[in-house]
Amino acid sequence: MSKSHQLELVSFKICPFVQRSIIALNQKGIDYTLTHINPQETPDWFKAISPLGKVPVLVVDGTPVFESAVILEYLDEVYPPALHPADPLEKARQRAWVEFCSELLGRQHRMLTAKDEAGFNEARESLQQGLQRLDTVLAEQAPYFAGEQFHLVDCVYAPLFMRLAMLKQSYALEIALSTRMQAWSDALLALDAVKTSVVEEFPMVFANFLKAQDGYILKR
Ligand SMILES: N[C@@H](CCC(=O)N[C@@H](CS)C(=O)NCC(=O)O)C(=O)O
Missing domain, CATH: 3.40.30.10 (Glutaredoxin)
Known part of the structure; x- marks a missing residue:
């Protein structure tokens, strides 16, 4: 190594x-x-x-x-410390949920770029359903995906939650999160590793991205 x-x-x-x-x-x-x-x-x-x-x-x-x-x-x-669990089955399960996150990011992207109300609502609904499905596999113990310990799978969900928080705060777009999932989001967004994972001007870059899409989200 x-x-x-x-x-x-x-x-x-x-x-x-x-x-x-x-x-x-x-x-x-x-x-x-x-x-x-x-x-x-x-x-x-x-x-x-x-x-x-x-x-x-x-x-x-x-x-x-x-x-x-x-x-x-x-x-x-x-590079240690290992963020994947050692147990092969638990590792496989978390890798699968990493893939699921990529699918949810695709739905979020579709929602942000939809040109009309129907496309926006369809993407929003499928994102909401995906989050509900994800909610059923979170560990009972908060705050992270698998409980107290932070894993690689947690790295992957933080960008999704950061965008959801920004959409709620700055664009009046609320996607409902369960109490457990909100606790996960809060814990992730409080981490220094996450706070420093975007450029300082990220809100402006995000706003410019939305403007350039000229999508339904800014016309509601
Ligand atoms: N499966 C890829 C997805 C990466 C991806 O979609 N990146 C986008 C930006 S967020 C991109 O580079 N898009 C450029 C393009 O598709 O031409 C990964 O996980 O790295």
């Missing part, structure tokens, strides 16, 4: 998949550099290292690693 790798994370400022990687890096206290690129004008060097044209890409000593779930697994294997 080596802690001396040079790590560069290639990012869009608004991307929740980048943000989950930053939360893992922060939580583990790993040194890295962050390179923000413009989603509208991605440079050729980025196209060369990102086969799907997506962020995040983690460049490890010159080797690009793409797909955020893979990046998280890599970081967890190389």
Whole structure:
């Protein structure tokens, strides 16, 4: 195991998949550099290292690693403390719920970009249903996904909750959360690793993103 790798994370400022990687890096206290690129004008060097044209890409000593779930697994294997549980079945279960989060982020994105009321309501409803399903698998003990201990799966849900909190506070859009899920969200958003996982101007970047979408959310 080596802690001396040079790590560069290639990012869009608004991307929740980048943000989950930053939360893992922060939580583990790993040194890295962050390179923000413009989603509208991605440079050729980025196209060369990102086969799907997506962020995040983690460049490890010159080797690009793409797909955020893979990046998280890599970081967890190389940098202690391990944030995945040791038990294979529990680890598999949490990995599955990491995938589920990516699906929920897709529904959230659809809601934020829907052009009309019907599309907005459909996406909002499917996000709400997904959260209700997620609620049934949370540990009884608060605050995190599996109880007292913070895991990799928690890194992944924090960006979703950060956006839900911002939508409630600044855009009067409330997605109902159970008491247990609200406690999870509150605990995640209070962590330094999460607070420092976005740029200072994130609310403005988010507002600009919404304006550029010209979606139903700003016309309600
Ligand atoms: N499955 C990918 C999803 C990453 C993703 O969708 N990134 C978005 C930004 S949030 C992106 O780069 N989109 C650019 C594009 O699709 O052209 C992961 O987990 O890393």
